[in-house]
Amino acid sequence: MPAPDFKADRERCKEFLRSYIGDDGTLKYMKMLQQVANRKLKAVEINLGDVKDAKDADLSFVERIRTNARRYVGLFADAIDDLLPEPNIPLARDDDFDVFLSQRTEEVPEQMDVVDPLHKLPPEIKRYFEVYIKSEDKNAALALRGVKASHIGWLVKVRGIITRCTDVKPLMQVATYTCETCGYEIYQEVTSRSFMPISECPSVRCRTNNAKGMLSLQVRGSKFTKFQEAKIQELADQVPKGHIPRTMTVQIRGELTRLVGPGDLVEISGIFLPTPYTGFRAMRAGLVADTYLEAMSIIQTKKRYDEYVLKDVEQDLIRNLSEDGDIYSKLSSSIAPEIFGHEDVKKALLLLLVGAPSRQLSDGMKIRGDVHVCLMGDPGVAKSQLLKHMVSVAPRGVYTTGRGSSGVGLTAAVHRDPVTNEMVLEGGALVLADMGICAIDEFDKMEESDRTAIHEVMEQQTVSIAKAGITTSLNARTAILAAANPAWGRYDMRRTPAENINLPPALLSRFDIMWLILDRADMDSDLAMARHVLHVHQHSAPPSLDFTPLDSSTLRAYISSARQVIPYVPRDLTEYMASAYSALRQEEAQSDAPHSYTTARTLLSIIRLSEALARLRFSNVVAQSDIDEALRLMQMSKFSLYTDERKKSGLDPISDIYSIIRDEAARARTMDVSYNSALNWISRKGHSQAQLKECLEEYAALNVWQINPTNFDIHFVDA
């Protein structure tokens, strides 16, 4: 391999800076340099992707930069020194930096005869700017354990969590001394963390006079840079099972300092460098060298749905999926596939993940788009498992229990920082789950203070705090998934639902859907359970499902792209929705013991659910089928709570179905009813397709209606 020609490469750097045209058609870097000259910008960030994209780009040049980045930072800095234009706005000349600089440049001419390299002004001290080379945006970040010894000197990009970081301290870049004998200024460039100060004046005059001039360090004349150290740790998902996350030291200089704090998720591109031990430590360390990452760019990553970047493969997959007709049930059954049954609950949970867009009205009022779901049920019906699975599917999910283990609890707490003695605000689970979902187990056992706060979170989506002189309100735009046990541990059939559900109505009405999962006794489910358990023990694996569930990453990708859609309810459907709502209200008014609280919130819930359903179809417009499905889900959830109601009505399902179809047909003043709309109507009331078939056959035999043998459409026979 021939030695790289740095002189030529410096020219290349110059040429690139001079000629690169950015996306907006201007000279991107020259514009940047002008700003630098005007003292408006300190950091010159060179994107390696730009170097690659530049016309007549030399790929081996890019590769040289990547594998020897530290050297090229210097080359680029030299190139910028040469290219730096004159400032085109007047500068306020009052900081120390300028005073020193002008003094120094004035001094030079009168001592032209002295040719002393140590006396020459190092370029570093004149620079007002800092150069960073950034890795291409497109390149995926490495896991920390992917960084190997072979990467030393390279520009690498890693992702991780910051675990510790130090205060920002000044780090000397150029030490300036003055000689007491000859009065010269001597400069010393510092490249490592420690340096040996010069004590004897090396200038020509002192040396020839053998004066051994004493040097004293000029703090004001030296150049310092901001310096911070941080520790980055691998993310949990990058760690293979049974291993410990690895860590790496990151050195942050200049403008990049103060960008991170402990607990931040970051993507850092930087140069991976060794620091061989020197002096005493070298002896101690033997052959070992410490390594660190010199940060070149730091990006905070907080993964939310809207920041989820899809890979090409995923995009194709999603496109294929969305063309699949049955995507709704396919997605919903992929939620916790190992939990048997509960199709409708899973559908509701899917809608919770998708959510509806939140609306801001012109008067500033906000209407939430997050769908809240409450699951109630006997112990041991896999509620907690459902919750945990949901949290794992959502990009940002927090699982907590009503009795949160930490002192911060669900909302937020103010406490005193032990180090700085300042009051700090620490967000609880709900705040942490902002823009995500918050699964709260043991919802009924929540503390009273949290319960009050949750009212606000569920409707206004903020947490307000007024403690210890801090009054503030934090965003908590989170969809809440709650799980609660019935009041007496097990659901007591002899008591009313309201008694069993041990939650105040004000809280209950805030849930869009509330579901009761009971452990009911019937032979079929027992057999299914026995089979399942046996299968698990026999094959050490859960029984294979009759479909292949989508893995959670696909699910996540699909949902995140569905969330980009902002659907609306078309005008011609508003009437339909309103009539459905008023029917619900009426139904409630008629029953003597209303169990449910149908309020305006219910209407909003219907809209939210139907919008979420439209999102799943990637449609901007809510269709009638969406509203029907939303109504059906709400009805099913009600039935799960009030099963006895149906039985009390006295009608057997078959005649009930008949009366529904008859009423609906009468309302529409038609003799023809399509099978699909019939199915919609009856499923809203909680009947099954099998029962509909049975009903159709039975009444066709009575010659009440005729059934189209191919598509099962109904035609009423004139009486």
Added chain:
Amino acid sequence: MGGPSMDLYGNPLGAVRVLFERSCRNAASAAELTRSDWGVQELFQNSLFAESGHLQVPEINSVPLDAIPVNSLVRFRGMVQDMFDVEYYIGAYKDQGVWHTSKYMDVADVPSGSEAEAQMWDRRVLYCVPIPGENSWVKESCAAQRTAALSTVTVSQGEKRPRGSSDEEAFEAMEADAPLGNDASDKKRLRGDEIASTSQGSPAATDLDLNMPLGSSEGNKLVPCLIKVYDGQDADLKLNDVVEVFGVLTFDPQISAASFHQNNGDDSYMDVVQSAFLEDNVSMRLPASKVPRLQCITWRKICQSDYAHGASLAVLPSDVAETRKSLLDYLTFSLGGDALAAEYLLLHLLSQVHARVDAMALGKLSLNITGCNPGSEGGLSPTAATAADVISKLVPRSHLMPLSLQTLNHAPVAPRKDYVSNRLVTGAMQLSDGTHLTLDETALQAGTLNSVGVQNLEVLKHLLQWQKVEYDFQYHKMEMPADVPVLVLSQGKSRILPTDVIVPLNATASHNPFNVTDSDLISWRRYIMKAREMDHSLDESTQKIVENDLVAARQEDRTLAPDVFHRWLTMARLMAVSYLEPTLKLERWRKVRDLEHQCAARLRCM
């Protein structure tokens, strides 16, 4: 050039050097050297495992540390407790035109100014502790094996090393100018001095947290090790794995002297300058006298059968019933004559997690024996003491933990990451798979649990339920799968710890003393190992009957939850393997149901 004539055990580095130089001759460029391990592993593995030469290698912790010459091959049996960060080191350097390697070394005289010609390689550093909870019989038998092996080998080894073989001469010649030399005696003396000085004078070194999960119960005899692993050999090494490492024991007086000084805080100034983080290179802070360094050449996982020590595991079928019976008798005797509890205890001892389905750990059978009397004055319950004693005689690793307020509140049992020292601070629940845990709940008295205590109980509950321990990484928790059978002994039914089975103890009159011979113990241990290794299956016809049984049972009793079914099937499996039967026979299934009926009847009486 052949392997056997090299002194692999006495001078492993010499062998490495020979192999390195050989591949240097073949390699075109320096980069090529990084890619292979020059056949080092193969050579050592052949010699160690094929000819069972591994028994000749001295084992740290069974031989005093200062009796082992530096730079010789040693053996270490331990559990991976922590994984440190990657260490980058100068692996090869060119001196006067010749490549030298410093792999498997801590120090070498790399000529200064040759940085350009040095190759930077990486190695992993693992922190291994002596196997927590290992029972004394295992150690004894290991030691016995080694002495046996040595006595047979010494003669042949003498023959094997004829001075004058050409290879050997080449070796000696090389060693003469080798940077490390072989003046082991000199270094040994230095090391001895240091050990003396650290143990006498410096509290700093003794304070050092050695991170032994269960503490060092036997005084400070056992030492942990820093294992440096090369060539990505650690890929399938996981945390809490029990391994046997073969490597070069290195010791450098300068390095450890320096670290010793640092412990005394002499050079705090240097630290400020060098790095703001104290933890940089943790390994530097551990004194080599307390934590020996091992340059791992090869390793292997220790599995159950290693404890059988070559003796054939095949037990004759006629013996099985007999062995099972005698073991059951012994357990019955230990539990005060309760045969039912003894059956359960036997099944419990055989239980292990054999698969994980979703979150569920299949095959675990935690047992709660109720009705145990508390010990006098907060001491151990007599039943717990006996049970723990019996178990420690039967299984390789076990631990007894009194569940008193004091122990619960004292320190977290789950390991947690300390970012200040950059280490995984261990807890009592960092146990290797198969370690048996006995919890004595009778020690618990009324009082307040602090937050540590509450968290500890949560950890124990989680372990019982899912066989997982959550390690606290401050910013997130990491679940580590565990396989720790837990026996809970309590006065009443344990309300705190949810176990799979609850058996009220029904101790009858005291029995005649039971004589246990060593040969009994050995055959029982073998029986347990064999049973735990058994594979098990369920055939179609039995499956049908079991299925019907389950449905019928549920029709009868609505409260039967799926976990009861899981328990029955797990017990059926264990019952079958306890007879060393590969498939479930109906007879065994009925027996399980019968046991469960008896147990349920007892529970009702309570």
